[in-house]
Amino acid sequence: MIFLAITIHTYRLAKQLERPLKEIYEARKNLIFIVPSREDKNLLLEMLSLKGFRFNLPQIWQWGDLYSGLSDILRRSGFETVVKRQLDPPDHWLVVRHLVHDILASSKELKEKIPAVGQPAFIETIGRQLHELIGEDTLPEDLSTTLNCKSCTDDCPHLTEPTGLLCHIYKKYLNYLNENDLADSAQIPILARKLLDTESLARQLKDRPFVLVGFMSFMRAQREFIDTLDDIGASIDIFKPDSTMGDKFYDAEQQFAEKAFIGKVSEDRPAKIRLFTCGDPRQELETLARNLWFKVEEGVLTFKDIAIEIPSSYKNIAEDVLNAYRIPWKSGSGKYLNETMCWDLVKRLKIAKDENWPFLATIGLLSNPLFGFDLPKEFLEFLKERIPSGAKEWTDILCKSGATELTRIIKKWDSFFDHIKRGSNVESLFQRLLKLLDDELEIRKRAGACVTDPSLDESLYEVSKFLEALEKKALSLAESLPELGPAQKDMLSEAEGWEYLNRFAEETRILPPKRKRESVTIYFDSSPVLATHKLYVVINATSQQWPGKITDPPLLNDEARRMIHENANLAGIHLPLRHERRQQKEALFRRHLYASTEETWLTFSAIDAQGRPNKLSPFLEMDGEKEDLYIIVEETRRPLSKLLPEGERFLREAEVPKDKLSRPRRKPIPSVKPKDEGYLSDIDTWVQCPALYAYRSILKLFQPKEAGLDAQKCGNMLHLLWSKAWKMRSSEKGLSLEACVEQLWEEVVESTYPLLNHIRKLHRHRERLRLQVLRLARIQEEIYLKLRTAFASTEWERQLPPFTINDVSFRGRADRIDHLKEIGQILWDYKTAGSKNYENSLQLASYALALSKADQKTGGAFYLCHSDSMCLGHISKEHKGLDKRLVPEGYSDNIKIKREKLEDIAKRAEEQLISWAKDLTSGSFEPHYDRKTCKDCQYKVLCRKSEIEGGEWLENGEQ
Numbered sequence: 001m002i003f004l005a006i007t008i009h010t011y012r013l014a015k016q017l018e019r020p021l022k023e024i025y026e027a028r029k030n031l032i033f034i035v036p037s038r039e040d041k042n043l044l045l046e047m048l049s050l051k052g053f054r055f056n057l058p059q060i061w062q063w064g065d066l067y068s069g070l071s072d073i074l075r076r077s078g079f080e081t082v083v084k085r086q087l088d089p090p091d092h093w094l095v096v097r098h099l100v101h102d103i104l105a106s107s108k109e110l111k112e113k114i115p116a117v118g119q120p121a122f123i124e125t126i127g128r129q130l131h132e133l134i135g136e137d138t139l140p141e142d143l144s145t146t147l148n149c150k151s152c153t154d155d156c157p158h159l160t161e162p163t164g165l166l167c168h169i170y171k172k173y174l175n176y177l178n179e180n181d182l183a184d185s186a187q188i189p190i191l192a193r194k195l196l197d198t199e200s201l202a203r204q205l206k207d208r209p210f211v212l213v214g215f216m217s218f219m220r221a222q223r224e225f226i227d228t229l230d231d232i233g234a235s236i237d238i239f240k241p242d243s244t245m246g247d248k249f250y251d252a253e254q255q256f257a258e259k260a261f262i263g264k265v266s267e268d269r270p271a272k273i274r275l276f277t278c279g280d281p282r283q284e285l286e287t288l289a290r291n292l293w294f295k296v297e298e299g300v301l302t303f304k305d306i307a308i309e310i311p312s313s314y315k316n317i318a319e320d321v322l323n324a325y326r327i328p329w330k331s332g333s334g335k336y337l338n339e340t341m342c343w344d345l346v347k348r349l350k351i352a353k354d355e356n357w358p359f360l361a362t363i364g365l366l367s368n369p370l371f372g373f374d375l376p377k378e379f380l381e382f383l384k385e386r387i388p389s390g391a392k393e394w395t396d397i398l399c400k401s402g403a404t405e406l407t408r409i410i411k412k413w414d415s416f417f418d419h420i421k422r423g424s425n426v427e428s429l430f431q432r433l434l435k436l437l438d439d440e441l442e443i444r445k446r447a448g449a450c451v452t453d454p455s456l457d458e459s460l461y462e463v464s465k466f467l468e469a470l471e472k473k474a475l476s477l478a479e480s481l482p483e484l485g486p487a488q489k490d491m492l493s494e495a496e497g498w499e500y501l502n503r504f505a506e507e508t509r510i511l512p513p514k515r516k517r518e519s520v521t522i523y524f525d526s527s528p529v530l531a532t533h534k535l536y537v538v539i540n541a542t543s544q545q546w547p548g549k550i551t552d553p554p555l556l557n558d559e560a561r562r563m564i565h566e567n568a569n570l571a572g573i574h575l576p577l578r579h580e581r582r583q584q585k586e587a588l589f590r591r592h593l594y595a596s597t598e599e600t601w602l603t604f605s606a607i608d609a610q611g612r613p614n615k616l617s618p619f620l621e622m623d624g625e626k627e628d629l630y631i632i633v634e635e636t637r638r639p640l641s642k643l644l645p646e647g648e649r650f651l652r653e654a655e656v657p658k659d660k661l662s663r664p665r666r667k668p669i670p671s672v673k674p675k676d677e678g679y680l681s682d683i684d685t686w687v688q689c690p691a692l693y694a695y696r697s698i699l700k701l702f703q704p705k706e707a708g709l710d711a712q713k714c715g716n717m718l719h720l721l722w723s724k725a726w727k728m729r730s731s732e733k734g735l736s737l738e739a740c741v742e743q744l745w746e747e748v749v750e751s752t753y754p755l756l757n758h759i760r761k762l763h764r765h766r767e768r769l770r771l772q773v774l775r776l777a778r779i780q781e782e783i784y785l786k787l788r789t790a791f792a793s794t795e796w797e798r799q800l801p802p803f804t805i806n807d808v809s810f811r812g813r814a815d816r817i818d819h820l821k822e823i824g825q826i827l828w829d830y831k832t833a834g835s836k837n838y839e840n841s842l843q844l845a846s847y848a849l850a851l852s853k854a855d856q857k858t859g860g861a862f863y864l865c866h867s868d869s870m871c872l873g874h875i876s877k878e879h880k881g882l883d884k885r886l887v888p889e890g891y892s893d894n895i896k897i898k899r900e901k902l903e904d905i906a907k908r909a910e911e912q913l914i915s916w917a918k919d920l921t922s923g924s925f926e927p928h929y930d931r932k933t934c935k936d937c938q939y940k941v942l943c944r945k946s947e948i949e950g951g952e953w954l955e956n957g958e959q
């Protein structure tokens with residue numbers, strides 16, 4: 001069939017295009033297809049049943065290919081053409097930035113009137129509105145008439161007005177492109193139209209049909225190109241998705257109403273909709289996943305028949321849920337560079353540099369698999385003790401340790417960021433980044449060496465493609481002609497350099513890795529126009545997404561747009577108003593309803609990820625036309641209160657059975673080999689949680705020590721200090737305990753924890769500990785002076801007499817025991833923490849119990865707490881007046897004697913020891929789910945509290 005004029009074919013289902021497109025292709029092999037996106041190219045080839053390696057494939061272009069494609073046809077005819085270099089998005093930003101900086105340099109008051117000018121985000125806003133103006137083929141002179149300017153000059157009187165600023169930059173932008181042989185992507189139809197003035201090209205195209213597939217409407221520059229094709233006699237077919245919005249929507253049917261034949265590809269039918277209403281986004285995706293499985297298990301669909309459109313904000317949670325439910329999936333398009341692990345590494349390096357290479361961030365980077373280092377445990381402990389920060393401190397310590405490769409890497413990191421900080425042009429920026437990652441850090445080589453698991457091949461592929469994209473961009477900036485003009489040589493500030501890199505990473509995709517054929521297709525944000533699947537799912541069909549927030553552009557608001565529309569000189573220019581942009585979103589939403597041949601599923605959650613309420617999209621409220629457009633065949637409701645939808649079964653290996661969740665469950669109880677011995681110093685840990693005691697004291701499960709101060713070394717240091725200080729106090733008359741501590745401090749620190757003296761970051765801890773020790777020394781000195789007349793002797797680190805309960809022997813060792821005449825023994829235990837931690841402690845009570853079972857009297861037991869300089873403890877009933885003899889005048893706030901007598905708390909300790917002995921002999925330790933204990937417990941994952949908290953529990957040992 002030969003079409004002699006513009007013909008518009010409307011359709012609802014892209015699947016309906018297969019027959020007419022095949023007919024046109026078979027009839028005219030030399031035709032040229034134009035489609036909206038690269039993905040649509042592959043889909044069109046599938047529609048034409050052209051797969052694999054074939055010769056004479058049809059020419060399928062996007063608008064961006066139009067200019068270069070027509071230039072190639074001219075060159076093959078013997079005509080030399082100068083092809084302008086098309087700006088990619090980051091280069092477009094670079095050029096606009098250059099022009100804005102030029103204007104700022106010439107106008108002092110501009111920044112005062114419009115403070116946002118010059119900011120990276122504002123430059124992006126200007127760029128988007130330049131695209132709009134160019135797409136409508138607006139002449140700068142015509143635009144200036146809307147501001148009542150008689151002529152457009154460099155000395156613009158409207159420069160400090162938003163629309164005036166845009167008009168001024170627009171003129172400069174077009175001049176810059178022309179002077180440097182550059183082209184904006186929106187200019188491509190304009191440049192292509194000018195090529196049609198060449199008689200040879202017009203003659204060739206007259207016999208080549210143009211088929212435009214998937215376009216709902218056209219910008220003015222595109223329309224004028226189509227009009228010119230029509231004028232030279234080319235056959236033009238436009239296959240347009242039916243917006244289903246009638247005359248109220250400005251689309252291709254209205255744009256070509258006077259010169260186009262309009263027909264339908266096939267009869268319309270309403271879309272079949274299934275609506276899922278859920279509680280929150282995760283439940284929304286889980287409900288979808290389980291229903292997909294039901295369809296596949298029934299044999300109604302296979303995974304390859306399904307496509308899901310997911311907003312970018314849902315990406316992480318969607319991937320998590322699909323993987324958890326073992327649903328194979330593939331992306332319809334590759335990742336953007338800013339979603340790759342390499343870009344994440346670059347960002348982490350930047351943050352670490354901004355914070356001057358802090359210890360934890362830097363050690364995390366050095367341990368990154370992309371660098372291939374396996375740091376030995378001893379070396380990590382060495383670094384943790386010294387907690388280096390700052391490039392110099394890191395390189396000094398690593399160099400002294402002989403870690404030459406790590407030293408080199410940190411120097412390279414720091415040097416690269418210093419280069420950006422000093423300012424750099426874009427060419428140098430990419431060359432340095434590529435050199436850092438590929439040559440100096442050898443990321444590709446190191447990643448290849450550490451990836452031995454086949455499941456990680458995709459990560460290696462991602463690293464390789466990331467570096468290829470960097471290399472391609474660096475080569476383009478260095479060698480492509482024509483150059484980008486003066487903007488390419490501009491020195492960018494640090495912030496501007498990162499903004500350019502961010503734009504490159506946000507706009508550049510890597511090819512997706514190969515996936516299984518039997519996989520669900522995932523589209524992020526939107527699908528290709530020609531995508532058709534048996535089942536199509538739209539996630540987050542809410543008003544927040546459809547239409548979302550539609551705002552006026554700051555430089556070209558609706559008022560300015562209306563002025564342009566009303567200007568007689570600008571006839572044909574139409575910049576979408578706010579309500580028209582909403583209509584465009586609605587038309588796009590309606591197109592998604594027809595992306596399936598069988599059913600379209602819409603999912604919706606009552607609240608968003610931040611807990612804010614959601615509403616169903618108003619685009620589903622179509623008064624009077626709903627029945628013609630869609631039918632809701634089923635609606636599934638699953639609020640947060642419903643663990644599973646009523647009447648549905650659970651999915652094995654992905655969900656927990658409902659009956660298992662509704663019945664009492666056993667706690668996970670650690671079991672060990674039965675023990676016949678316990679240490680009294682662990683009693684408080686066991687009382688807090690038997691499982692905690694088992695993990696820590698029996699199984700010896702410890703998290704790696706945190707960087708910085710070593711609490712255990714501090715405790716050992718203080719114990720040694722007090723032992724030596726008391727011995728000096730008793731042997732040298734006239735010296736107070738405080739004076740003894742002062743004399744011994746440096747010696748003890750140097751012998752037990754020398755890093756306190758030599759690591760600058762630990763100096764504040766050293767000074768804090770010294771002041772705490774001196775305060776506690778004064779308190780102990782005063783207590784000693786009060787009890788001096790009764791004082792007999794002191795024992796240090798004394799082993800307590802062991803005793804047996806239920807075949808378990810309990811042992812302990814006291815820090816210090818003072819023997820007093822008539823009173824007996826007083827127990828002292830030194831603690832680095834504050835007294836609040838020992839208000840209910842049974843440790844010293846169990847020590848007193850051990851002494852009483854050996855017929856040894858104990859007058860009192862006290863904790864000496866460094867953190868708050870407190871003395872906390874109990875006295876025996878026999879020596880009720882000991883508190884008056886013990887508490888020095890002026891120190892009553894530092895000594896707290898509990899009302900409970902020592903014998904009573906010792907009895908409580910014995911009761912706990914009996915229960916503890918049962919656990920030790922059985923080897924079974926049931927966790928106590930106590931809010932206070934569990935809050936900071938490092939073993940929560942092992943006891944699974946977070947998974948099963950709040951259930952009903954069976955008694956230990958029962959089924």
